[in-house]
Amino acid sequence: MPHKTHKKFEEVTVSTQPIFQGxxxxxxxxxxxxxNGAEATREIVKHPGAVAVLALTPDDRMIVVEQYRKPLxxxxxxxxxxxxxxxxxxxDAAKRELEEETGYTxxxxxxxxxxxxxxxxxxxxxxxYAAEQLVKGxxxxxxxxxxxxxxxxxxxxxxxxxxxRISDAxxxxxxxxxxxxxxxxxxxx
Amino acid sequence: MPHKTHKKFEEVTVSTQPIFQGxxxxxxxxxxxxxNGAEATREIVKHPGAVAVLALTPDDRMIVVEQYRKPLxxxxxxxxxxxxxxxxxxxDAAKRELEEETGYTxxxxxxxxxxxxxxxxxxxxxxxYAAEQLVKGxxxxxxxxxxxxxxxxxxxxxxxxxxxRISDAxxxxxxxxxxxxxxxxxxxx
Numbered sequence: 001m002p003h004k005t006h007k008k009f010e011e012v013t014v015s016t017q018p019i020f021q022g023x024x025x026x027x028x029x030x031x032x033x034x035x036n037g038a039e040a041t042r043e044i045v046k047h048p049g050a051v052a053v054l055a056l057t058p059d060d061r062m063i064v065v066e067q068y069r070k071p072l073x074x075x076x077x078x079x080x081x082x083x084x085x086x087x088x089x090x091x092d093a094a095k096r097e098l099e100e101e102t103g104y105t106x107x108x109x110x111x112x113x114x115x116x117x118x119x120x121x122x123x124x125x126x127x128x129y130a131a132e133q134l135v136k137g138x139x140x141x142x143x144x145x146x147x148x149x150x151x152x153x154x155x156x157x158x159x160x161x162x163x164x165r166i167s168d169a170x171x172x173x174x175x176x177x178x179x180x181x182x183x184x185x186x187x188x189x
Numbered sequence: 190m191p192h193k194t195h196k197k198f199e200e201v202t203v204s205t206q207p208i209f210q211g212x213x214x215x216x217x218x219x220x221x222x223x224x225n226g227a228e229a230t231r232e233i234v235k236h237p238g239a240v241a242v243l244a245l246t247p248d249d250r251m252i253v254v255e256q257y258r259k260p261l262x263x264x265x266x267x268x269x270x271x272x273x274x275x276x277x278x279x280x281d282a283a284k285r286e287l288e289e290e291t292g293y294t295x296x297x298x299x300x301x302x303x304x305x306x307x308x309x310x311x312x313x314x315x316x317x318y319a320a321e322q323l324v325k326g327x328x329x330x331x332x333x334x335x336x337x338x339x340x341x342x343x344x345x346x347x348x349x350x351x352x353x354r355i356s357d358a359x360x361x362x363x364x365x366x367x368x369x370x371x372x373x374x375x376x377x378x
Contacts, residue, residue, distance in 0.1 A: 009257040009336070024309075066198075071309070075195040114356065117307045118311065121213060122234075143227075167303065176369060180368060180372075
C-alpha cells in the first residue's frame with residue numbers, strides 16, 4: 001500500500017520539542033512555518049499503528065470483545081484489534097491479534113481499508129481487515145488484557161451502536177462495511 | 190446522547206501523572222489497578238472533542254477540503270471538521286465549521302453517529318453529521334488554516350479512497366454512510 005505524498009499547503013518544521021516518550025505513544029510539539037510565512041505550533045502524538053479485524057463466523061456473526069478503555073472510563077464492545085509490533089507486517093498483526101484475543105484463525109483474510117484515526121493531532125494509522133472461514137482455537141490475551149468475547153448479528157451490532165456499547169471508529173466502520181458487503185456482495189473499495 | 194457507563198473489567202486509578210497541557214491536547218499517565226490486582230500504566234491523551242460534516246450539494250456531491258496534516262507530513266482530502274469550542278454544542282459546532290471552512294449553510298442537518306477515534310490512548314469523540322439543502326456563502330477559515338474546497342461524486346470519493354488522497358476515519362466513514370444512504374434511503378442507525 002504505497003502512500004502518495006502531497007505537499008499542498010506544506011507546514012515546514014522550524015523546530016521540534018520532544019515532550020514525552022512512553023511505552024505506546026510519544027508526544028512532541030513542532031513549531032512550523034505556515035504557507036503565509038507565519039509560525040504556529042503543532043501538538044503531535046506518534047503511535048506505532050494498529051490493526052483491527054472484522055471476523056465473520058460461518059453463521060454470519062461478527063466477533064467482538066468487551067474491554068475496559070481507561071481514556072473513556074468505561075468498557076466498550078469493539079472488534080479485535082491491537083498495536084503493530086516493531087517491524088511487524090499489518091496482515092501478520094491482524095492474524096496474531098485475532099488469534100490472541102479470540103482464539104480464532106482465519107482461512108481467508110483480506111484488507112478493507114487503512115485510515116488515520118485522528119490526523120489533526122496523531123499519526124496513528126489503523127489497518128482494517130475482513131476475516132472469514134474461521135476455525136476456533138484457544139484465546140491467549142496479553143497478561144494485562146481482560147476481555148470478554150461475544151458474537152453479534154448485524155442487527156445486534158447496529159443495536160449496540162444505538163445503545164453506545166459500540167462507539168469507536170474502527171468498529172462502527174466495520175459494521176458499515178459489513179452492511180455494504182451484504183447489500184452489494186463486496187466490501188467497499 | 191446519554192453515554193451509558195459500563196464498568197466491566199474496571200481499571201481503578203491509583204495515581205495520575207500530568208505530563209503536558211497544550212493548546213489542543215493534554216497528556217497524562219495513569220497508574221491503574223487491573224482486575225487481577227496487578228498494576229499497569231495507561232498513557233492518556235485528553236482532547237476537547239470534534240465534529241465533522243458530510244455535506245451534500247443539491248447535485249449530490251460531497252464537499253471536501255484539502256489541507257496539510259502535520260502529523261502525517263502530507264495534505265489530505267477530508268470532510269469539513271473541527272474541534273468543539275469550550276462549552277459548545279456539537280450541532281452548533283458542526284454548523285459553524287461547515288460555514289467557516291466552506292461558506293455553506295445547511296437547511297437540514299442531522300446526526301449520523303458519534304465515535305471515539307482512538308479509545309486505546311485518547312478520549313477524543315467525533316460527532317458526525319449529514320447536511321443537506323445547502324446554501325452557498327463566503328468561507329471564513331481560521332487564520333492558521335489553509336485549505337482548498339472540492340466537491341466529489343460518490344464515485345470520485347471512492348476513487349480518492351483507493352488513491353489514499355482520502356485516508357482518515359471520519360471521511361471514509363462518511364463515504365460508507367453516504368453509500369448506505371443511497372442504497373437504503375436512510376443513514377445507518
